[in-house]
Amino acid sequence: MGQxxxxxxxxxxxxxxxxxxxxxxxxxxxxxxxxxxxVNVEPHIGFLxxxxxxxxxxxxxxxxxxxxxxxxxxxxEAYSEAYISAVESAxxxxxxxxxxYLRVVLLELQRIASHLLWLGxxxxxxxxxxxxxxxxxxxxDKILRLLQEHAGARxxxxxxxxxxxxxxxxxxxxxxxLSVLGDIEKRIPMYESYLEKNEIFMERTKGIxxxxxxRAIELGVTGPVLRASGVNFDIRSSKSYYVYDKLxxxxxxxxxxxxxxxxxVRMLEMKESIxxxxxxxxxxxxxxxxxxxxxxxxxxxxxxxxxxYRETPRGELLIYMVAGQQGPYRVSFRSPSxxxxxxLPEIAKGAHYADLFAILGSLDLVIPDVDR
Amino acid sequence: xxxxxxxxxSLLNSPSPYSEVLGLFAYAVFVGLLVIVVDYFLxxxxxxxxxxxxxxxxxxxxxxFGLLQNLADFTKLLAKASYLPKxxxxxxxxxxxxxxxxxxxxxxxxxxxxxxxxxxxxxxSLVLVFALFSFTPLFIFIAGASxxxxxxxxxxxxxxxxxxxxxxxxxxxxxxxGILAKSLNxxxxxxxxxxxxxxxxxPIGFFVFFISMLAELERSPFDLREADSELIAGWLTxxxxxxxxxxxxxxxxxxxxxxxxxxxxxxxxxxxxVLPGLxxxxxxxxxxxxFIMLVRATxxxxxxxxxxxxxxxxLLPLAVVNLIIAFIV
Numbered sequence: 263m264g265q266x267x268x269x270x271x272x273x274x275x276x277x278x279x280x281x282x283x284x285x286x287x288x289x290x291x292x293x294x295x296x297x298x299x300x301v302n303v304e305p306h307i308g309f310l311x312x313x314x315x316x317x318x319x320x321x322x323x324x325x326x327x328x329x330x331x332x333x334x335x336x337x338x339e340a341y342s343e344a345y346i347s348a349v350e351s352a353x354x355x356x357x358x359x360x361x362x363y364l365r366v367v368l369l370e371l372q373r374i375a376s377h378l379l380w381l382g383x384x385x386x387x388x389x390x391x392x393x394x395x396x397x398x399x400x401x402x403d404k405i406l407r408l409l410q411e412h413a414g415a416r417x418x419x420x421x422x423x424x425x426x427x428x429x430x431x432x433x434x435x436x437x438x439x440l441s442v443l444g445d446i447e448k449r450i451p452m453y454e455s456y457l458e459k460n461e462i463f464m465e466r467t468k469g470i471x472x473x474x475x476x477r478a479i480e481l482g483v484t485g486p487v488l489r490a491s492g493v494n495f496d497i498r499s500s501k502s503y504y505v506y507d508k509l510x511x512x513x514x515x516x517x518x519x520x521x522x523x524x525x526x527v528r529m530l531e532m533k534e535s536i537x538x539x540x541x542x543x544x545x546x547x548x549x550x551x552x553x554x555x556x557x558x559x560x561x562x563x564x565x566x567x568x569x570x571y572r573e574t575p576r577g578e579l580l581i582y583m584v585a586g587q588q589g590p591y592r593v594s595f596r597s598p599s600x601x602x603x604x605x606l607p608e609i610a611k612g613a614h615y616a617d618l619f620a621i622l623g624s625l626d627l628v629i630p631d632v633d634r
Numbered sequence: 635x636x637x638x639x640x641x642x643x644s645l646l647n648s649p650s651p652y653s654e655v656l657g658l659f660a661y662a663v664f665v666g667l668l669v670i671v672v673d674y675f676l677x678x679x680x681x682x683x684x685x686x687x688x689x690x691x692x693x694x695x696x697x698x699f700g701l702l703q704n705l706a707d708f709t710k711l712l713a714k715a716s717y718l719p720k721x722x723x724x725x726x727x728x729x730x731x732x733x734x735x736x737x738x739x740x741x742x743x744x745x746x747x748x749x750x751x752x753x754x755x756x757x758x759s760l761v762l763v764f765a766l767f768s769f770t771p772l773f774i775f776i777a778g779a780s781x782x783x784x785x786x787x788x789x790x791x792x793x794x795x796x797x798x799x800x801x802x803x804x805x806x807x808x809x810x811x812g813i814l815a816k817s818l819n820x821x822x823x824x825x826x827x828x829x830x831x832x833x834x835x836x837p838i839g840f841f842v843f844f845i846s847m848l849a850e851l852e853r854s855p856f857d858l859r860e861a862d863s864e865l866i867a868g869w870l871t872x873x874x875x876x877x878x879x880x881x882x883x884x885x886x887x888x889x890x891x892x893x894x895x896x897x898x899x900x901x902x903x904x905x906x907x908v909l910p911g912l913x914x915x916x917x918x919x920x921x922x923x924x925f926i927m928l929v930r931a932t933x934x935x936x937x938x939x940x941x942x943x944x945x946x947x948x949l950l951p952l953a954v955v956n957l958i959i960a961f962i963v
Contacts, residue, residue, distance in 0.1 A: 284863045387863050389935020396688035462934045616937045
């Protein structure tokens with residue numbers, strides 16, 4: 263069987279992307295194939311480079327917020343929150359307690375939405391004809407509606423303010439969140455049984471693109487990809503921020519390290535996020551959650567360096583910032599998509615050509631975040 | 635009436651020496667029109683079925699139930715610019731698709747659509763149908779290789795590899811049908827099911843045949859030659875819009891052919907009470923086509939080596955078992 267597909271040592275180069283159905287944006291992969299076997303994958307990035315980091319130096323702190331959100335258009339809330347807390351720690355602003363809970367609610371809702379979008383597009387990469395994509399998008403839409411109710415926008419919220427949020431949640435928001443979570447909680451087992459009872463899906467994901475836990479740490483992969491390799495590391499627990507430690511957050515870890523494990527980790531994370539949001543809503547204190555107005559300018563301490571680590575849906579995001587007078591003197595992102603993409607050539611080596619897209623999909627890359 | 639069977643029969647029975655030729659010509663024109671109408675309907679049906687599976691509505695705006703949507707899309711595709719890649723072998727690249735479409739329509743012409751007459755009423759017509767049908771992957775290979783595109787080339791190579799996996803089980807099933815009917819004449823095979831459909835004798839055979847047919851028809855989960863998420867459009871990557879309409883027609887013509895064949899070989903073809911024969915046949919074929927499309931809405935694409943494994947380690951043994959059952963029955 264394998265012999266029929268093994269090459270004769272003569273390789274051919276294929277140019278996958280920058281315009282290709284499965285690269286989710288403008289990623290270019292130069293793939294070297296020997297028969298059906300991948301000899302080498304070379305990611306070429308930078309098609310979406312906009313110079314965001316430099317651009318941010320020329321704006322003030324609050325003007326930068328929308329730029330950060332556009333880095334990861336699948337989970338903008340996670341990025342704007344990470345940025346705003348970098349600014350907060352640079353300027354020494356305390357976050358109000360209710361706002362901390364509300365931020366956790368928004369972040370975890372965003373995580374569920376992001377993982378649902380991933381699920382749909384991942385199945386499309388496997389050659390599924392949009393069915394799970396449509397189902398997952400219908401579920402994601404319910405969450406987007408919730409976020410819209412608070413922020414007024416569906417995708418780019420810009421609802422974080424120094425020390426809190428732009429406004430408190432509308433009355434009845436908590437009940438609506440709980441009912442939507444109830445819906446989604448019923449749907450997740452449906453996805454799981456639909457996919458895990460599917461022989462072809464299991465065949466396409468089990469044992470494909472495996473990374474050992476040791477190698478995963480060496481490669482520096484983050485987020486669900488790391489936890490799928492059996493490494494119990496999640497910023498939410500190891501460098502806990504806000505109220506995650508109060509909510510008894512537990513990182514979701516699967517040990518097999520293959521594409522299936524990455525799928526499974528994300529499904530488990532959705533369930534954990536649902537639990538977290540419920541806990542957060544139960545313990546949320548009354549009070550004020552509104553942060554400082556946009557135009558308020560606080561004098562920043564000169565050349566203060568801050569590092570903020572956040573667990574975004576794609577993995578660990580590090581924001582390094584040197585504070586300036588009005589805006590940041592220098593901002594740098596260590597984005598999870600970039601780090602995970604760097605591991606692709608090693609994971610994909612020796613796999614079948616079709617599996618390249620299963621692996622690429624399982625890394626859950628967002629290309630604007632890679633290119634910045 | 636649904637079919638023009640009676641006037642064709644009267645034409646055939648008329649004393650003129652040219653009547654037989656005329657009758658067959660009229661029959662061919664009739665089948666050609668039938669194929670166009672059914673293809674169009676299948677295109678609409680697929681969009682609706684897949685949409686329902688995905689909690690969408692599918693086309694609703696153009697015409698009643700969106701029935702005219704495909705016509706609008708067809709017109710749009712025809713209006714687009716035609717493009718021939720420089721690397722392509724001009725002759726082969728332009729001729730492959732029309733040839734394949736002609737072949738698919740000719741195959742339907744060979745099938746016994748009505749009990750009274752047809753082109754396929756001779757001994758071992760089933761063998762001829764399959765021999766011709768096996769040319770489709772070869773044409774795909776030619777089309778893919780002649781376009782000079784690497785994605786198209788991979789798609790066409792996959793097409794030939796897949797031929798190795800499903801063709802043999804399929805031929806074994808055909809052999810079992812021949813044993814049961816004691817004939818390889820398509821008309822005789824349909825007629826032999828007047829007491830009992832073959833699906834009841836050979837359920838395993840139908841299972842094998844259905845899966846092999848999905849592979850032969852390039853249908854999901856075996857759409858590896860097109861494989862949009864991997865190969866962009868596989869062997870169709872460089873085919874521009876006007877020729878792509880041919881590819882779409884080809885797709886549905888092949889689906890129609892496949893469902894017709896399954897209806898004939900396993901579900902008694904035109905046999906059925908009250909309604910005219912062709913109506914029964916179309917109803918059965920559409921039900922089978924419905925399931926073929928339902929698979930597309932639910933399946934994940936298989937990998938090429940797994941397809942080969944499925945063909946040789948699962949379908950082939952099952953086909954042999956089926957052959958033994960046919961001997962016993």
